[in-house]
Structure formats: C-alpha cells, structure tokens
Amino acid sequence: MSLDSSRTAFARAQQSIGGGAGSGMRAAMRPHPLFVERASGAHVWDLDGDRYIDYVMGWGPLVLGHGNAHVLNAVSDAMKSMQLVGTGHLGEILAAEAVLEAVPHAERLLWSNTGTEAIQVALRLARAATGRQRVVKFIRCYHGWHDSVLASLSDTDSGQEAVPASKGQSPAALQDLITAGFNDVEQIAEILSAARDRDIAAVVLDPIMSNAGLEAARPEFLATIRRLCDEHGVVLIFDEVITGFRLARGGAAEYCGVQPDLSVFGKAMAGGFTQSAVAGRADLIDEVTRGVVHAGTFNSNPIAMAAVKATMEALAEGFVYERLEAAGLAFERTVGPALAAAPRPATLNRVGSLLQIIPSAGYGATNGSDPQWNRFVGSLLSEGVMITPSGKAFVSVAHTEEDFEVTAEAVGSALASD
Ligand SMILES: Cc1ncc(COP(=O)(O)O)c(C=O)c1O
The missing domain is CATH 3.40.640.10 (Type I PLP-dependent aspartate aminotransferase-like (Major domain))
Structure with missing residues (x-):
C-alpha cells in the first residue's frame, strides 16, 4: 500500500484540525493516521481505494464488525x-x-x-x-x-x-x-x-x-x-x-x-x-x-x-461470544508464531478477543518514543494491516482465518524488513 492519499490528507488535516486528527491517540498512529473512505466487516478502504485489515475497530467498539x-x-x-x-x-x-x-x-x-x-x-x-x-x-x-x-x-x-x-x-x-x-x-x-x-x-x-x-x-x-x-x-x-x-x-x-x-x-x-x-x-x-x-x-x-x-x-444471538473467543484464539495461533519467529521476536498477550503485541528485547517502549517500534507498526500498515500504535488488536466476529493468515504474513514481512 502506498499510503500516499493518507499522507496528503494528514498534511491537509493539520491545517484545519489541531494535530491533524480527531483525537491525540489517532494522531499517534504510524507513520500517520490512515484516512478511510469506507468500512465494512473487518476491513477499511483508504482514499486510494486500498483495503486494510482493521484491528483498531474504532479503538474497540466494533465487536460486531463495521456495518452490522x-x-x-x-x-x-x-x-x-x-x-x-x-x-x-x-x-x-x-x-x-x-x-x-x-x-x-x-x-x-x-x-x-x-x-x-x-x-x-x-x-x-x-x-x-x-x-x-x-x-x-x-x-x-x-x-x-x-x-x-x-x-x-x-x-x-x-x-x-x-x-x-x-x-x-x-x-x-x-x-x-x-x-x-x-x-x-x-x-x-x-x-x-x-x-x-x-x-x-x-x-x-x-x-x-x-x-x-x-x-x-x-x-x-x-x-x-x-x-x-x-x-x-x-x-x-x-x-x-x-x-x-x-x-x-x-x-x-x-x-x-x-x-x-x-x-x-x-x-x-x-x-x-x-x-x-x-x-x-x-x-x-x-x-x-x-x-x-x-x-x-x-x-x-x-x-x-x-x-x-x-x-x-x-x-444475544448467534453465539457471538463463542465466535469472539474462537477468533481471538485463531489470531493467537496464526499470528503468534510469526511474531515469535522474527529476528527480533515479539510475543502476544490475549484475553478473549483483546490482543496485545508485546515487543521483546530489541524494541523499546510502545508509547511512540521508540523509532524501531514505530517503524514496525508503520510497516504493518504498509502491508495492509492496521493495529493501534501501542500494538493492540481488537478482533471482531467479522474477522476470518484468511485475515489472520494475511496478518501473519504481514507481520513476518514487517519484522524481517526491520
Ligand atoms: C478503559 C477505558 N476507560 C475509559 C475510556 C474513556 O472512554 P472515552 O474515550 O469514550 O471517553 C477508555 C477509552 O479508551 C478506556 O479504554
């Protein structure tokens, strides 16, 4: 993904919106916030029309995915x-x-x-x-x-x-x-x-x-x-x-x-x-x-x-919580090994459908102060996977095994290019 349209939109947003984003948390996204045109299920599309797997999910609310x-x-x-x-x-x-x-x-x-x-x-x-x-x-x-x-x-x-x-x-x-x-x-x-x-x-x-x-x-x-x-x-x-x-x-x-x-x-x-x-x-x-x-x-x-x-x-319907637990587990099983196998491995914490990538030695803090960590989060976005700047992933009932496999590959590439 080129991220070109978002880079341009962010520069424009900074002229009219303080910090260029609706919340300081969003302004902290790396390399800059993604500017989204459309969202459905587990995915968002940027202004260039490129599709991303969304694990930010509005910073948590979208348990049912976009557009239920x-x-x-x-x-x-x-x-x-x-x-x-x-x-x-x-x-x-x-x-x-x-x-x-x-x-x-x-x-x-x-x-x-x-x-x-x-x-x-x-x-x-x-x-x-x-x-x-x-x-x-x-x-x-x-x-x-x-x-x-x-x-x-x-x-x-x-x-x-x-x-x-x-x-x-x-x-x-x-x-x-x-x-x-x-x-x-x-x-x-x-x-x-x-x-x-x-x-x-x-x-x-x-x-x-x-x-x-x-x-x-x-x-x-x-x-x-x-x-x-x-x-x-x-x-x-x-x-x-x-x-x-x-x-x-x-x-x-x-x-x-x-x-x-x-x-x-x-x-x-x-x-x-x-x-x-x-x-x-x-x-x-x-x-x-x-x-x-x-x-x-x-x-x-x-x-x-x-x-x-x-x-x-x-x-209340359709085994939502069983599906969320299964999705969280599938993310852990698919993406976890890719994180562990990297030259500078990272680990995963999970509670149900909440996941957090924890950088191991070699990465610094996930609070935006470590250039290496920021590069990893930014590379993931270029590979089509959006997580929060601190490495959190919110999984919804709309995420599929295919999303997790694509994510594992993206994690592998982002960590390898580090
Ligand atoms: C645990 C927790 N409490 C409170 C808040 C504040 O909620 P809001 O952003 O809707 O004001 C948040 C926001 O992320 C949160 O994660």
Missing part, C-alpha cells in the same frame, strides 16, 4: 421518526431494559455519551453515597482524559503519588487520587484497610488492564478488593469501557465472576454509535434523585438508543 445490518437498520428507522428530543422517549427505556438484561448485577443505569463522562458520573455517585472524597486507581490504567483520573499511566510511576499524564492538567484535581500497583494484593489491602481514615469513597478498576500491556487481574486481587470494599464501605467501580459487551455479554464482571457496585460502559454498547452508561446498584444510581447532578444534552438520544437496543439484540 441489524444495528444500521434500527438506526435508520429511528432517525426517520426523530433525531433528538429534549425529553423522554420509549427508545431510552427499551435500551436501558436491554442493557440491564445483559448485565444481571445492574439494577438501574444512567446514560451519558463517552467513557470519560460516565467515569466522572460514577465517581460523583460514589462520593455522594459515602460522604468521602478520595478515589483509588491503579498505575498504568486509563479511565479517560478527565483531569481527576488522568494520572500515573507510565510503568515507571510508582508509590501512591498521582502523577499527571498531560500538560495543562490541574494538579489540584489529582489531590483526591490515590494510586496503587495493579495486581499488588498487599498494597491494596493496606490502603483499603484504612479506607475510613483515608477518606476513600471508591476504587476504580479495569479488571483486565486493557490499556497497558493487557494484564488480567488475579482472582485473589479482585476478591481482596471486593471483600475490603464491602468491609470498609467503599464503592467498587469496574471500568468496562473496553471489556463491556466484549469479553462476555455481562462484561468483565461476568468473565471474572466478581460483581462491582457500579459498572461503566461505553465503546461496544452502541455498536459504533456514541453512548455510554453507568449501571449498578439502584441505591447508588438513585443519588441523582438526592442532589447529584447528572446532565448531558445528547444523553439517551434516539439514534444512540436505537443503536444500543439493536446491539444488545445482536450480541
């Missing part, structure tokens, strides 16, 4: 009857009922638009319900770009000091954040045992650390957190923005067998349309009836609600 017919039909029907109403409509009730049916531990939910927003809503509910202020998050875990949780994303961050991850962030907003090591049972036990004295309202946790290396929480780690949150009156929030409706219909809570008090969903819940939610214990959600402000012009808009309901229906 059931979701598109529902959206197109909905948009003919209304686009946005600043009041109630049946679609939001039907969508909420469908989500709650899929997530048995959740009794009620609140709608919002993005994962970042929904995390803030969940923290507000937890603070209101407990009358406490502080929140525990784990080092390397990403919970959106809001000032109060964007901290300590690097491997080298340690201890309990929250380190801001962006320039321009208010240090004051991080005063209430306590950071701890992911899977460090002893450390979290010590922190939570003093929850009342330390004014801890909530623990927020991505049970599969999906944004950094892809590491599953150890059962003992999750069980300890659940037990100590119960003992010390702390609200346990699962950030299921990536894992929700992907690892299992009931998300990571079902996958790991641990029930949080609140779950935050985003990405996959609307099959490629914009919507997020906080779902969980009714007494916590009902804080909105006792003074917690929860607002948003586009919350539960009819288009997104039709997409959520249709997505829930599509996910």
Whole structure:
C-alpha cells in the first residue's frame, strides 16, 4: 500500500484540525493516521481505494464488525421518526431494559455519551453515597482524559503519588487520587484497610488492564478488593469501557465472576454509535434523585438508543461470544508464531478477543518514543494491516482465518524488513 492519499490528507488535516486528527491517540498512529473512505466487516478502504485489515475497530467498539445490518437498520428507522428530543422517549427505556438484561448485577443505569463522562458520573455517585472524597486507581490504567483520573499511566510511576499524564492538567484535581500497583494484593489491602481514615469513597478498576500491556487481574486481587470494599464501605467501580459487551455479554464482571457496585460502559454498547452508561446498584444510581447532578444534552438520544437496543439484540444471538473467543484464539495461533519467529521476536498477550503485541528485547517502549517500534507498526500498515500504535488488536466476529493468515504474513514481512 502506498499510503500516499493518507499522507496528503494528514498534511491537509493539520491545517484545519489541531494535530491533524480527531483525537491525540489517532494522531499517534504510524507513520500517520490512515484516512478511510469506507468500512465494512473487518476491513477499511483508504482514499486510494486500498483495503486494510482493521484491528483498531474504532479503538474497540466494533465487536460486531463495521456495518452490522441489524444495528444500521434500527438506526435508520429511528432517525426517520426523530433525531433528538429534549425529553423522554420509549427508545431510552427499551435500551436501558436491554442493557440491564445483559448485565444481571445492574439494577438501574444512567446514560451519558463517552467513557470519560460516565467515569466522572460514577465517581460523583460514589462520593455522594459515602460522604468521602478520595478515589483509588491503579498505575498504568486509563479511565479517560478527565483531569481527576488522568494520572500515573507510565510503568515507571510508582508509590501512591498521582502523577499527571498531560500538560495543562490541574494538579489540584489529582489531590483526591490515590494510586496503587495493579495486581499488588498487599498494597491494596493496606490502603483499603484504612479506607475510613483515608477518606476513600471508591476504587476504580479495569479488571483486565486493557490499556497497558493487557494484564488480567488475579482472582485473589479482585476478591481482596471486593471483600475490603464491602468491609470498609467503599464503592467498587469496574471500568468496562473496553471489556463491556466484549469479553462476555455481562462484561468483565461476568468473565471474572466478581460483581462491582457500579459498572461503566461505553465503546461496544452502541455498536459504533456514541453512548455510554453507568449501571449498578439502584441505591447508588438513585443519588441523582438526592442532589447529584447528572446532565448531558445528547444523553439517551434516539439514534444512540436505537443503536444500543439493536446491539444488545445482536450480541444475544448467534453465539457471538463463542465466535469472539474462537477468533481471538485463531489470531493467537496464526499470528503468534510469526511474531515469535522474527529476528527480533515479539510475543502476544490475549484475553478473549483483546490482543496485545508485546515487543521483546530489541524494541523499546510502545508509547511512540521508540523509532524501531514505530517503524514496525508503520510497516504493518504498509502491508495492509492496521493495529493501534501501542500494538493492540481488537478482533471482531467479522474477522476470518484468511485475515489472520494475511496478518501473519504481514507481520513476518514487517519484522524481517526491520
Ligand atoms: C478503559 C477505558 N476507560 C475509559 C475510556 C474513556 O472512554 P472515552 O474515550 O469514550 O471517553 C477508555 C477509552 O479508551 C478506556 O479504554
């Protein structure tokens, strides 16, 4: 693939869009973002008409692949009857009922638009319900770009000091954040045992650390957190923005067998349309009836609600989760050996349909700072395979064995030419 049209489009985009892309994450794609004209199933076509196997999948949401017919039909029907109403409509009730049916531990939910927003809503509910202020998050875990949780994303961050991850962030907003090591049972036990004295309202946790290396929480780690949150009156929030409706219909809570008090969903819940939610214990959600402000012009808009309901229906049918697991396994079995056989081998971490390429010695960090790694990701794109800049691959039900075989060949070529 020449990537010519995307190179030109990126240069043009930089004139009108800050950084040349809709999100800083996309601007970090190597050698530059791909500019896409059309998407279907597991593939996207660039402005030159060249086809790529897409493992970015909108950064996770497209569990059903691009252009699922059931979701598109529902959206197109909905948009003919209304686009946005600043009041109630049946679609939001039907969508909420469908989500709650899929997530048995959740009794009620609140709608919002993005994962970042929904995390803030969940923290507000937890603070209101407990009358406490502080929140525990784990080092390397990403919970959106809001000032109060964007901290300590690097491997080298340690201890309990929250380190801001962006320039321009208010240090004051991080005063209430306590950071701890992911899977460090002893450390979290010590922190939570003093929850009342330390004014801890909530623990927020991505049970599969999906944004950094892809590491599953150890059962003992999750069980300890659940037990100590119960003992010390702390609200346990699962950030299921990536894992929700992907690892299992009931998300990571079902996958790991641990029930949080609140779950935050985003990405996959609307099959490629914009919507997020906080779902969980009714007494916590009902804080909105006792003074917690929860607002948003586009919350539960009819288009997104039709997409959520249709997505829930599509996910309930056709052995979706068996197919996702099989696709993840097939990727691992086909692409894994190509990574291992390279002169500078890399390995693969997998949890269900989430995959992460881990560079071994010889490559540096996957955070954009290592030219060699960036060259690998860029070469893969030239070979027709798009992964995230940090080496993540999201597999959908639309990916096939043939896609994985082509990917294995592309990985071989990209690593050989290194
Ligand atoms: C685990 C996790 N939480 C929260 C977010 C924030 O979601 P959004 O980008 O919709 O604001 C993301 C986004 O990638 C995420 O991966």
